[in-house]
Amino acid sequence: MTRLLDHPILGKLDDRKAIPFTFDGKTYEALENETIAAALLANGIRTLRIHEESGTPRGFYCNIGHCMECRVTVNDQANVRACLTVVEQCMVIASGKQHPNIVKRMVEQQ
Template identity: 75%
Template sequence: MTRIVHHPILGSLNNRQKFSFVFNGQELEAYENETIAAALLANGIRTLRHHEESGSPRGFYCNIGHCMECRLTVNEQANVRACLTTVKPNMAVQSGKQHPNIVKRMVEENE
């Protein structure tokens, strides 16, 4: 697990409450005021979902809320951006689901 434990502006992690949350059924550690993205990265999680068409693994890209690559399901709410959402104690987080490609399915059905 890798984290910045002291930052000149944000301060020290030692002053923050540590708690657990669940990602894909696995209990992980986080600190108060940490984003889901930061907590997952610190716990070695790099793949968040799979691309809708190719099925290739997707992870963090911009980490500032623009690209939507970090979409996850949080407490049963789909398409939550991990980079903008603060992790909470006992939060249930799941990988983003690979949604079916509707256009591709329609083309295949009409062939």
């Protein structure tokens, strides 16, 4: 795990409680009040979903809720922004999967 535990301004950060969660079926730990994005990054996870059209891997981009690149599925709810959502006890998180491009398919059928 990679985390800052002694911040020059915030001080010591290692007194927060560890919270278990799963990502794509594997169990990880977040720290109390940590976002999904921060917890995944701290656990070495960089790919969160697959681009809808190109199939290329997507990860964190803006990390402030504007770009929507960090969309994941949380407890069966799709398109949750990982950078804005705090990890909760035993949260089940899944990476975003590539979905069929319906518009492209409709154009091809015409």
